[in-house]
Amino acid sequence: MNEKLYMVSLGPGDVELLTLKALNTFKECDAICIPTKSEDQSFDKSISYKIVSAALELLGIEKTIIPVYSPMRFIQQDWVNEAEIIVQSAQEYGTVCFVTLGDAAVYSSIYYLLDIIKKKNFELCNSCEVIAGxxxxxxxxxxxxxxxxxxxxxxxIKPINPRFKVKRTEILMRPKIGMDTTSLGEGDFHTFENMYLEDAKITASKIKKVQKYMTLFLNFAKRD
Ligand SMILES: C[S@@+](CC[C@H](N)C(=O)[O-])C[C@H]1O[C@@H](n2cnc3c(N)ncnc32)[C@H](O)[C@@H]1O
Known part of the structure; x- marks a missing residue:
């Protein structure tokens, strides 16, 4: 069976703030993994479940729903258990979604999970797609x-209760065409030019000279 994983951003709570891409992914997938803080795996308090249910109703379809117990304790073993459910679900069903509130880029557990999934099933992690929200x-x-x-x-954007030294990711926008990027400093840079357009280009470093106004840089926090 072809295994495929989508990490789907759900937006902040209103089903109308789901992207078309998220809806299409729900249509295509075989099962949806939904995190729940309830130990009994119920979805009574799950906002994610509410959004997914509303989306499936809107689409007029039903999907297999898999609860993923996510106590949000920031304990590695919890993420290992969650990753295991996701990997097993992909083995059992084929194409699976794991959903996360808001946008996956911001304080979501999906990147902790992907780190673990990578060790368990490299291909599943490598072919995984993250749907922005x-x-x-x-x-x-x-x-x-x-x-x-x-x-x-x-x-x-600031974590109100940091547990460790606060690190920073910089989003650098609105460059001048022709500008030399030396002044932006050094770090774990990626450059995004004309994203989603015909000549879209993503470079895993800082380009030396800006050629297009539709260019943005991410200088990612230094992580171990
Ligand atoms: C773990 S972070 C996830 C952030 C999320 N990925 C995003 O893109 O907004 C959870 C925090 O996001 C904020 N948050 C998320 N959804 C919210 C909502 N519907 N209303 C108010 N705050 C919300 C709250 O500060 C909450 O403590």
Whole structure:
């Protein structure tokens, strides 16, 4: 059986803030793994379950739902157990989704899980696709009609209760065409040019000179 894993961002809670890509992935998949904080594997308190149920209703389809006990204790063994369920589900059903609230890029467990899945089933991790979604703070900004950043302002995302030294990922936007990027400093850079357009290009480093206005840089936090 062909095994395939999608990590699907659910947005902040409103089914209408799910992406078309997320809906299409639900249509195509054989099973959906949904995290639950309840030890009895029920979905009584699960916001993710509510969103997925609403999406399946909207699509007029039913899918096998697999509960993934996720106590959110930041314990490695919990992630190992969760990863095991995902890997087994892919073996049993083929194409599976694992869902995460908001956008997967922001404080989601999916990258802890992928690190573990990589060791258990390299191909499943390697072929995995992450579906981007609407973050809670993008939605919050829209709710109150106030921009997160304007003109020369920065956007600052901060963990309120950090357990370790706080590290930083920088998102660098609105470059000048022709600019030399030396001033952006060094780090774990990726460059994204004309994403999703015909000439889209992703470079796993910092390009030396900006050629297009639609260029953004991610300088990822240094992780072990
Ligand atoms: C583990 S983080 C996940 C963030 C999520 N991946 C995102 O893109 O927004 C959970 C935190 O996101 C914020 N959050 C997520 N969804 C929210 C919502 N519907 N309303 C308010 N805050 C929310 C809260 O600060 C919450 O403690």
């Amino acid at each position: 609407v973050t809670s703070f993008s939605a919050a900004s829209a709710e109150v009609k106030k921009a997160l950043c304007l003109g020369d302002e920065e956007l600052y």
